[in-house]
Amino acid sequence: MIFHIREFVHAHSDTVHLAFSAAPGFHLFLAISGFILVYITQPHDTPMNFMLKRTVRIVPLYWTATTLALGMALLKPWLFQDADTSLSSIISSYLFLPHYDLGADIQPILFVGWTLGYIMLFYLLFSLTLFVPEQYQIPSAILMTLGVIAGAHLLPNGAYREFYGDPILVEFAMGCIIGLILRQSHVQDFVRRTPMWPFVLIGLAGFALAMKLDWEGWGKIATYAPPSALLVFACAGQDLFRQPLKNKMVSVGGQISYGIFLIHPLLISVVGVAVFNITGNDWVATALMFVVIIPLTTVLAYLSFRYFETPSNTWLRRTLRLSNKPPKSVRQVQIPSQPGT
Template sequence: MSQLSHLQMLRGLAASLVVVDHVMINIVDAGGLSRDALPYAFFTGMMGVVIFFVISGFLMVRTTTSVVGGPATALDFAWRRFLRIVPLYYIATLSKVFTAGLKGQFWPPVEIAKSLLFIPYLTPGETEMRPIVGQGWTLNYEMFFYALFALTLLLPRAWSVKALIAVMVGLVAAGSLLSPLMANLPPQTALEFWTNPVLLFFVSGMVIGMAETRFGPWSSGRFALPLSVGLVALAVVLFKVGGVSFPIPLGWQAIFGALAIASVLFCIINRAPADNWVTKVLVASGSASFSTYLFHTRVLSVGYRAWDLLPEALRSPAPFIIVVVIAANLFGYLIYRLVELPIDNLLRRTVGRRKVKTQLVEAPSTP
C-alpha cells in the first residue's frame, strides 16, 4: 500500500475533519461559537465520514483482486477484518465503560452487548443510533459491509463484487420505501440503518476499485492532496453560499458526495512516494487515523476544560481548533504506536499461523 501514500494522507485528513466537527460542537456548548456554527460542524464531520467509506470500498476491492473465491478466502477475509477492527474498538468501548463506572455512571448490559456486537440501537430519548463510543456508529456500517463482502467471496470472483454492488444498491432501494432518500433523516431502527443511502459510498469506492483493476493502475496526477483538500473546502463553501441546511436536499447530497468521491480518486491516481518530512508526517497521521478517530474524544475532554481556563481575551475558536486537531493527531499516533501497532503485529503472527492460504493483502487501518 506504500504506493498509495496520498490516499493514506487523505485518511488522516478525514479523521481530522471528524475532530473539527466535535471540537466545534464543544466550543458551541461552551459559548465560544453561536449555534449557527453547528450545521458547519456536522457537515465537516460528514465529509470526513463519507471519504472514509469511499476509501474502504476501494481498498476492499483492491486488496482482494487476485484472490480465488471460496470458503477459505471468505473466512480469512472475515478473520483479518475482525482482528483489524475489534481489538482497538473493544479497548475504546470497555475503557469508557470502566471510566464511567468509576464515576457511578452505568450503561444497561444490553447496550454494552449491542455496542460490542456492532448492532445499531436507539437509546431512549436520543434521536440518533449511537453505540457507547459515539463515533463508532461508522464501524457498525463498516462491519456490515465487511460481512457482506465476506459472503460474496464465496461466489466466483468474476461475480462477487458485482453481486455485492447489486445487493447494496438493492438495500438502499428497499430502504427508500421506509424513509424517502430526499429526507436524509437519521435512521431510527436497525432496518433503516442497514438500508441507509450511505451504503452507496462503499459502492462508489468498489466501482473505483473495479475500474482500477480493469484500466489501471493509474500513475499520473500531481498535487493530489492539495486538490483533495480543495474539493472538501469547495464543498464547505457551497454548503454556505448555497444556503444548505440539514436535512440536506437530495440534489445537494449528490453534489457533496461527488466532491468527496473525487477527492479520493485524486489521491488514488497519484502514486508519488512520501519523500519529504511534511508528506511523511501526513502519512503517519493517516496510519494512525483509526486510533485518532476512536480516541480523539479523550483529547476533546481535556480541551474543553482548557477552554474554560483560558482568559476571555484568548478564547479564539480558530487557533483553538487547530491546536486541538494537532493534539488529537499526536495522541492518536501515540495510541497507534503503543497499542494498535503492537496488537496488530501480534495478531498478524497469529493469522500467519493459520492453515488458510490465500493471497489477501492487508489494508491499512480503518476507518
C-alpha cells in the same frame, strides 16, 4: 477531531461560533472504504480469513476505547451526557449494532463508533462476495449494498431501519466501482497520460457547493458523491499509476489515524470540561482545547499504533493463523509493485 472540538464548544458556549463541517470527510471516508476493500482483496482470501483480518485490526482498540468511555460514563455521567449505559446499549456498542443514545441519535457509548457499524457491514458484505467467482465479486458487493438499503425499509421504524436504510451506503458501492474502473487497462493508460490535479480541484469545488446547498437524503448523496468519487479516483490514480506521494508525515498520519479517530472523544470530554470550568472565558477555553487536544491525541495515537495496535494485530493474526501477505496494488495491474497499505 476538529469537528468534534467544534461541537463541544458550541454545546458549552453562547459566544463562540466556529464555521466547520465534517460532512465532506465522512462522504469521502465511505468512498475510500469501498475502494480500499477492492484494493486489498486477494484471490486466495477466503470469506472467513478476509473477515477475521479486518476484524482483528478494528476490534482491539475500539473495544478498549469503548470500555474506557463506558467507565467514564458510569463514574462521571456528565462526561458523556448522551451515552446510554443500559445493557442493550452496551451489547450493541461492542457488537457494532445501531442503537439510539439518550439524545435520540444512533450512536454507541463511544459516539464516533457509529461509523464503524457501517465499516463492519461493508466487511461482512465483501467477505460474502468471496464465495462467488472473482469477476462477479464487485458487482455482488454493489448489489448487496443496494439490497441492504432496500431491505432496511421493509423493517419497522427504528434504529435498524434508519441506519441501514440510509442512502449514504451508496457511496460505499461507488468506491467499489472506482476500484473496478481502475483495474481497466484503458483507464490506467488514461491516468498515466493525464494530470490528476484538475480532478482534485473540481472535487474540492464540488464539496464547497455541496456544503452550501446542504441538502438532505438523496439530495445529499447527489451533491457529495460526485466530488468524493473524483477525489478518490484522482488520488488513487496518482498513487498507483503516476508519481506516488512519498512523505513520511503523511505516511505516519495514515498509520495513526485510527487511533486519532477513537482517542480524541475521550480527551474532548475531560479537557473540555476542565478548561471551560477553569478559565471562565469561552474564547480562551476554545483556544486551549485546540492547543491541548490535537497534539495530545496525536502523541497518544502514535503510542497506541506502535505499542498496542501493531502488537495486538500481529499476535491475533499469528494466533488465528491468518494470511499476512502484503496486499497487492490493484489486481492484474501492469505496474511496478507498490507498498502495502
